[in-house]
Each structure stands twice: as structure tokens, then as C-alpha cells.
Amino acid sequence: MIWLTWRQLRTGAVTVAAALAALAAVLALTGPGLAHDYSAAIAACTEPGGACSAVARFFDHNQMAWLAVTAVVLVVPALIGAFWGAPLVSRELEAGTHRLVWSQSVTRTRWLAVKLGVTGLLAMSAAGLCSLAVTWWAGSLDRSGNMARIEPLSFAARGIVPAAYALFAVALGATAGLLIRRPLPAMAVTLVLFAAAQIAMPILVRPHLLTPARSTVAMTEAEVTNFTFGPDHVLRVGASAAPRGAWLLSSHAVDPSGKRVNPITITAASGPCAAPGRPAPAAEGPPAATGPEGDPLVTGCLAELQRLGYRVESTYHPASRFWALQWFEAGTYTAAALGLAGVCFWRIRRVPS
Amino acid sequence: MIEFHLDGRSGVSPYLQLVRQVRHALRLGLLREGDQLPTVKEVVAALAINPNTVLKAYRELEHEGLVAARPGVGTFATATLADTSLAAHGPLRQELQRWLAKARRAGLDDESIEALFTTTFRTGAQADIA
Amino acid sequence: MTAVVRTEGLGKRYGRVWALSDCTLDIPAGRVVGLVGPNGAGKTTLLNLAVGMLTPTSGTIEVLGGRPGASPAQLAKVGYVAQSAPSYAGLSVEDHLQLGARLNPGWDDTLARGRIRRLGLDLSHRAGKLSGGQRAQLALTLGVAKRPELLILDEPVASLDPLARREFLQDLMEAVAEQGLSVVLSSHLVSDLERVCDYLIVLVASQVQVAGDIEDLMSTHHRLTGPRRDPARLPGDQRVISASHTDRQSTFLVRTDAPILDPSWNVGHVGLEDLVLAYMGHTTADPPAGPTERPKLEVQR
Numbered sequence: 001m002i003w004l005t006w007r008q009l010r011t012g013a014v015t016v017a018a019a020l021a022a023l024a025a026v027l028a029l030t031g032p033g034l035a036h037d038y039s040a041a042i043a044a045c046t047e048p049g050g051a052c053s054a055v056a057r058f059f060d061h062n063q064m065a066w067l068a069v070t071a072v073v074l075v076v077p078a079l080i081g082a083f084w085g086a087p088l089v090s091r092e093l094e095a096g097t098h099r100l101v102w103s104q105s106v107t108r109t110r111w112l113a114v115k116l117g118v119t120g121l122l123a124m125s126a127a128g129l130c131s132l133a134v135t136w137w138a139g140s141l142d143r144s145g146n147m148a149r150i151e152p153l154s155f156a157a158r159g160i161v162p163a164a165y166a167l168f169a170v171a172l173g174a175t176a177g178l179l180i181r182r183p184l185p186a187m188a189v190t191l192v193l194f195a196a197a198q199i200a201m202p203i204l205v206r207p208h209l210l211t212p213a214r215s216t217v218a219m220t221e222a223e224v225t226n227f228t229f230g231p232d233h234v235l236r237v238g239a240s241a242a243p244r245g246a247w248l249l250s251s252h253a254v255d256p257s258g259k260r261v262n263p264i265t266i267t268a269a270s271g272p273c274a275a276p277g278r279p280a281p282a283a284e285g286p287p288a289a290t291g292p293e294g295d296p297l298v299t300g301c302l303a304e305l306q307r308l309g310y311r312v313e314s315t316y317h318p319a320s321r322f323w324a325l326q327w328f329e330a331g332t333y334t335a336a337a338l339g340l341a342g343v344c345f346w347r348i349r350r351v352p353s
Numbered sequence: 354m355i356e357f358h359l360d361g362r363s364g365v366s367p368y369l370q371l372v373r374q375v376r377h378a379l380r381l382g383l384l385r386e387g388d389q390l391p392t393v394k395e396v397v398a399a400l401a402i403n404p405n406t407v408l409k410a411y412r413e414l415e416h417e418g419l420v421a422a423r424p425g426v427g428t429f430a431t432a433t434l435a436d437t438s439l440a441a442h443g444p445l446r447q448e449l450q451r452w453l454a455k456a457r458r459a460g461l462d463d464e465s466i467e468a469l470f471t472t473t474f475r476t477g478a479q480a481d482i483a
Numbered sequence: 484m485t486a487v488v489r490t491e492g493l494g495k496r497y498g499r500v501w502a503l504s505d506c507t508l509d510i511p512a513g514r515v516v517g518l519v520g521p522n523g524a525g526k527t528t529l530l531n532l533a534v535g536m537l538t539p540t541s542g543t544i545e546v547l548g549g550r551p552g553a554s555p556a557q558l559a560k561v562g563y564v565a566q567s568a569p570s571y572a573g574l575s576v577e578d579h580l581q582l583g584a585r586l587n588p589g590w591d592d593t594l595a596r597g598r599i600r601r602l603g604l605d606l607s608h609r610a611g612k613l614s615g616g617q618r619a620q621l622a623l624t625l626g627v628a629k630r631p632e633l634l635i636l637d638e639p640v641a642s643l644d645p646l647a648r649r650e651f652l653q654d655l656m657e658a659v660a661e662q663g664l665s666v667v668l669s670s671h672l673v674s675d676l677e678r679v680c681d682y683l684i685v686l687v688a689s690q691v692q693v694a695g696d697i698e699d700l701m702s703t704h705h706r707l708t709g710p711r712r713d714p715a716r717l718p719g720d721q722r723v724i725s726a727s728h729t730d731r732q733s734t735f736l737v738r739t740d741a742p743i744l745d746p747s748w749n750v751g752h753v754g755l756e757d758l759v760l761a762y763m764g765h766t767t768a769d770p771p772a773g774p775t776e777r778p779k780l781e782v783q784r
Contacts, residue, residue: 001585001586004586008571095569099536099569100570100571101582101586102536102552103536103562104586105587105589105629107558108552361674361678397653397659397660398654398656398660399653401653404660405513406681
């Protein structure tokens with residue numbers, strides 16, 4: 001049965017292997033150069049009197065490549081689910097070959113178990129290898145860019161979760177194929193549902209896989225996101241603090257009792273935040289309203305807010321939690337895959353021919 | 354080795370057709386004592402008929418004493434009908450020849466002779482049954 | 484003799500439609516069974532139940548003493564060639580033989596390869612490129628080479644040209660002679676069945692109309708022609724299958740075990756095709772007129 005599954009999957013597997021080999025070649029050729037450039041830039045920056053412009057520009061310089069490899073890792077599980085998972089059962093049902101293979105001396109359950117198992121393992125290997133190669137290659141970019149590795153877009157394209165996504169996609173495809181019984185509609189449904197799951201996960205589930213960390217910091221100019229003078233002589237201030245490299249879930253200003261205040265309002269008619277000479281109907285304050293460093297109005301106003309006890313509270317997952325979240329998420333997707341497989345096993349016994 | 358054929362339209366059941374063909378072959382000397390009949394497998398592979406039909410025909414022939422089955426080897430003819438057919442009925446043959454000459458002198462053509470023979474033969478057969 | 488297929492009140496329902504209902508059969512071993520009936524009568528449903536592709540809605544079915552499809556051992560005993568002989572279009576003939584060898588413990592590779600060689604099939608050809616007749620032969624090879632005790636074929640020759648049809652039946656009969664197989668095959672071509680089958684089942688409108696050894700059926704069915712008569716006035720032990728009347732004459736097709744004693748009838752032989760047609764036209768709507776309602780004819784000396 002393993003031979004038959006392999007024989008049916010052979011063309012698809014060879015195609016994927018060839019594509020992965022090509023990707024690996026490209027990564028292998030460019031990876032060392034990239035790492036070298038980065039360490040050179042770091043070295044140039046850390047030596048006394050050195051220029052750090054290369055470091056600052058490093059990510060932007062390679063942004064296209066970073067997006068490309070990230071996109072590849074995101075897309076691989078979806079394609080595997082659609083092209084390997086969806087036809088797994090549905091193509092046999094459509095062509096009638098299930099009547100041939102289920103009358104050989106192998107039960108439906110064993111047939112399905114081997115097919116799902118072998119395809120799932122191959123899918124996990126393909127997506128896993130792809131992801132690990134890209135994780136290695138993009139290490140320096142992940143460290144130097146604005147997007148932290150633990151943030152949703154990167155998180156889904158690094159480490160071990162793509163392997164779990166691929167396993168889930170195969171199970172999803174197989175279930176869709178078994179219920180819909182025709183390959184093309186099953187492929188479409190698989191892609192749609194997989195995309196929906198991938199979008200829903202970081203919004204609904206991942207934040208709660210571990211208890212998020214909470215911290216409260218003083219409000220300095222770096223934390224101010226919004227500084228607007230309204231027509232009613234009221235200043236509205238918004239703030240957000242994002243620890244470096246973390247995945248920020250939410251952040252806002254809090255008053256001394258810890259209650260969320262968004263935005264902080266303080267009179268601008270008088271006091272440290274008064275704004276003499278500014279036109280009454282001021283425009284909405286873009287971040288530029290935080291003013292250049294050293295604007296005495298801003299500094300004074302912020303000092304007053306601090307004195308009043310306003311601080312900035314953040315809920316986030318720190319960068320150190322990257323691997324913990326990876327394992328929990330992989331576990332969640334694997335459990336979902338096993339659940340879907342269970343549905344398949346239950347339903348396969350009831351397929352009328 | 355003889356070859357069988359089946360006439361699906363003759364109204365005669367397949368196994369009987371096989372029996373008659375063996376008897377006919379024996380009569381004509383196409384099948385001699387000790388010759389092997391085609392195996393069941395060969396017959397069904399040629400004719401696409403049920404093996405039980407062939408088995409039934411061979412059993413009938415065995416019952417009539419014309420063939421004998423040797424397990425593991427095949428079915429073999431054990432007698433011929435050639436002797437009992439033509440030569441032994443010399444007098445009958447001569448009488449028939451004389452009658453035919455008479456019928457021709459009376460002016461009957463071949464078809465009429467055949468029709469006369471067939472109807473007389475059939476009514477005679479029915480009279481035997483009744 | 485053990486039964487190869489035994490069913491008791493077997494039925495299968497899809498939604499509200501009964502594809503097969505109240506089917507009770509006892510098919511003895513060593514037969515070539517012909518399953519005849521119009522399209523939609525339930526032939527494929529019955530065969531699928533026997534193979535384990537479907538599970539019954541009501542009643543029971545037992546094949547070679549076991550539940551169909553229950554275990555690899557049970558599956559190994561039954562070979563199946565489905566309608567239109569499905570095969571993997573992308574796999575070669577050699578691949579199909581490998582499939583058979585690896586998935587069947589009882590696989591006879593010499594037999595399979597010998598057949599393929601005799602058929603002249605190229606091992607490297609993809610199954611999708613074979614003709615209909617060749618695909619049917621490949622499917623038959625797969626069914627026969629696993630050395631089953633029972634072979635089930637669903638309309639195996641329906642879409643084949645006459646030559647391919649004859650060759651298929653020749654090969655099938657050869658396998659039966661060689662391996663002592665029991666066969667159940669469905670068809671709507673009675674002429675093929677006459678050569679090949681020795682047991683007949685007629686299935687019409689999801690119900691079994693008649694089932695039995697063909698020899699038996701031939702000797703118990705008669706065509707009666709004679710002066711016009713009401714079928715209800717026929718003796719009770721003669722079951723009327725079909726009746727047709729003109730103003731002066733009646734023709735009945737009856738089934739009876741007893742001899743026909745009434746001298747006013749001209750008793751004739753019924754061919755297999757006519758018998759099947761009579762049953763196919765005979766629905767359960769025709770009153771069967773049970774034996775108690777009509778007096779039996781007695782001989783008085």
C-alpha cells in the first residue's frame with residue numbers, strides 16, 4: 001500500500017523536490033554572502049567612530065528577497081494541501097478507481113491510513129525543509145528589519161510551524177475531497193478554508209497560546225503616537241510602547257489607577273500643555289506632532305502627564321517566546337489535522353459507490 | 354484432435370450438440386480409439402461456454418461407453434462407431450440404393466425424394482412414441 | 484454444497500427510494516450466475532452489497548460464509564470487476580500488476596503475467612491508452628490472478644465490440660474451468676448469458692422475480708397455446724408468468740413442477756430470452772393467484 005501511495009504521488013513529489021532543490025540552491029548561493037554583508041555592516045558600526053548607515057539600510061536593501069522567500073514558505077503548505085490533499089480521495093472517487101483498489105485485499109481504513117500517513121509525512125518534510133532553509137538564510141534580515149520574527153507575517157514562515165501547516169492542509173484537503181467527491185471544487189475549497197484558518201489563527205488563537213506578558217513604562221516622547229490639539233482647547237494624547245523584537249498585542253495609556261485611557265485628555269487652555277499662539281481649530285495630529293526632540297512644549301507637557309501618573313501599558317509576547325509559541329502552534333495544528341483525519345476515517349466507511 | 358462448434362440457433366441444447374459432434378467424429382473415423390478429446394479448458398476457451406456444459410457432455414458420452422475419463426490426464430475415446438455404421442449394414446444399404454433407383458424411375462427429383470423421406474421418417478418416429 | 488451468496492430480506496435504500504428490496508437468495512457454489520434485469524433494477528446495488536462496497540439498509544447478506552468487505556481475508560476470497568472496468572489511467576499495465584501483487588496475499592504472478600502475455604498487452608503502456616476491451620481484460624486479469632473463490636463482474640462486456648466480448652467470455656470461462664471459480668455476472672444481453680451461465684437471477688424494479696438453475700427453469704417453464712381461457716381458471720399449481728389473448732386463442736407462459744395434463748393445450752418449450760422477457764414484463768402488480776384459490780387438476784383413472 002505504501003508502494004501504491006508513493007507511485008500515485010510520485011510525479012507531484014518529484015516536482016516539489018525539484019522546486020525545493022532549486023530554492024535550496026539559490027539560498028545556498030546567496031546565504032553566506034548575505035551573512036557576511038551583515039557582519040561587515042555590524043563591524044563597521046561597532047568600531048569607534050564607524051558609520052551605522054549600512055546597518056540601517058541593510059533590511060531595505062534586501063527587502064524584496066526577504067518578501068519573496070517569506071511568501072514561498074507561506075504558500076507551500078497551501079499548495080501542498082490543494083494539490084496533494086484534495087485529490088487524495090476525491091480523484092479516486094471521481095474516476096471510480098476506488099472500486100478497483102477497495103476490492104483488493106486491503107480494507108478502506110488501512111488504505112486511507114497509509115495514504116494520509118505517507119502524504120502527510122512527505123508534506124511535513126517538504127514544508128519543514130523549506131522553512132528551515134529560509135529560517136537559516138533570513139536570520140540576519142529578521143534581526144535587522146522592522147518586522148520582528150515573532151510577528152504574524154514572519155512567524156508563519158519560519159521555524160517548524162510550516163510543517164504543521166502542511167500536515168493540516170493535507171488533512172483539510174483530504175476531508176474536503178472526501179465530502180465534495182470531485183478534485184477541482186475540493187482544491188478550491190481547501191485553499192479558501194486554509195487561508196481563512198491562517199488569517200484567523202494569529203487573531204483569535206495564537207495570542208492565547210501562552211499568557212501574554214504585561215509591562216508598564218513611563219511615557220516619553222518615544223511612546224507618544226498621537227498629540228492633537230482639538231478645537232475645544234483640549235489636548236489629546238495617544239501612546240503605545242512596543243518592546244523591541246516583541247509581538248505587540250495591544251498598548252495604550254493608563255491612568256494612575258490602571259484604567260485604560262485612550263486618548264489622554266488634558267486641558268490646553270492653561271497649564272503646562274497650554275498652547276499659546278497655536279490656531280484654535282488645529283489639524284489632526286500626525287505622529288509629527290510629537291515634535292522634534294527638544295520641543296519645550298512637548299517635553300513640559302509630558303513631564304506634567306508623568307507627574308499626574310499617566311503611564312503606558314503593553315500586552316505582548318516577547319521575542320524570547322518565539323520557539324515556545326512555535327511548538328504550541330505546531331501542536332494545535334497537528335491536533336486539528338488529527339481531528340480532520342478522524343472525520344475522514346469515520347466518513348470513509350459510509351461512502352456509497 | 355477434433356474441434357467443436359456451436360450453433361446457437363439450432364434449438365438443440367449445447368451439451369447435446371457436443372455429444373452429437375463426438376459421435377459424428379467417431380462415426381467418420383476422425384476420432385479413433387485412444388485419441389484424446391479436447392480438455393474442458395480448451396473447449397471453453399474456444400467456445401466461451403460454461404465448463405459444466407462440457408463436463409455434462411463428456412459424462413453422457415462416458416455413460417454411453419464411448420469415452421473414458423482418466424483423472425489428471427484427460428478424456429479418451431474408447432470405442433469407435435465406424436464399424437457399426439456403414440459396413441455392418443450392407444443389406445440395408447443395398448435396399449436403399451434399389452429404392453432410390455425406383456424413386457428416380459418414378460420421376461421424383463432430389464428434393465421430392467428428400468421431402469418424402471423426411472416426412473415418412475418423422476411420422477414414423479412420432480408413431481413410435483404414441 | 485455450501486452457498487456462495489446467501490441473502491435474507493436484503494434491502495438498500497437511498498433517501499426514500501429502495502434500490503433493492505426484500506431480496507432472498509441462496510446461490511450454490513460452482514455456478515456461473517447470470518444476473519439480468521433492466522437498467523435501474525438494482526443489479527449494481529446487489530453486486531456492490533456482495534462485494535462490500537455498500538452496507539445493507541435492511542436484511543442480511545453472507546458471502547462465502549462471511550460478511551462482505553469485513554476483513555482482508557474476506558476481501559481476498561472475492562474478486563470484483565466493476566462497471567466500465569476502472570483502472571488508474573496514469574499507471575502502466577506493469578504498475579497494475581505490481582498493485583495486484585502487493586495488495587493481495589494470494590496473488591499468482593505467473594498466471595497474471597501469462598495472461599497479459601497471451602493478450603499481447605504491452606507492460607509499459609499506460610492504462611489510459613488501452614482500448615475498452617484491453618482495459619476489461621486487464622481488470623479481469625487482476626480479478627482472476629488473486630485466486631478468489633468467487634468472481635463478481637458488473638456488466639463486464641456491455642461496452643465491448645463483439646470480438647472483444649467473445650474473447651473476454653472465452654478467457655473468463657477458461658479461468659472458471661481452471662480454478663473452479665464461482666462467478667456472478669450481470670448483463671442485459673441474454674444471448675451472452677445463454678452460452679455462459681448455468682444459474683439465472685432476474686431482477687426487476689428492485690425485486691427478485693425468479694432465481695434458479697437454468698436447466699431447472701427450462702424444464703419447469705412451458706408455453707401453453709390453446710383456446711381462449713381466463714388465467715384464473717388454470718390449475719392452482721401452474722403459476723402464470725405472462726398471458727396474451729386474441730379473441731379465440733390464449734397463450735400462457737407458466738411455471739409448474741407437475742406435468743401438463745390438459746389435452747387442449749399445445750405445450751411448447753420456452754427459450755431463455757423469452758423466459759427473461761416474460762419475467763421482465765411481469766410486475767408484482769399482476770395478481771399471482773395463490774395456489775389455494777384455484778383447484779389442482781387431478782388424474783382420474
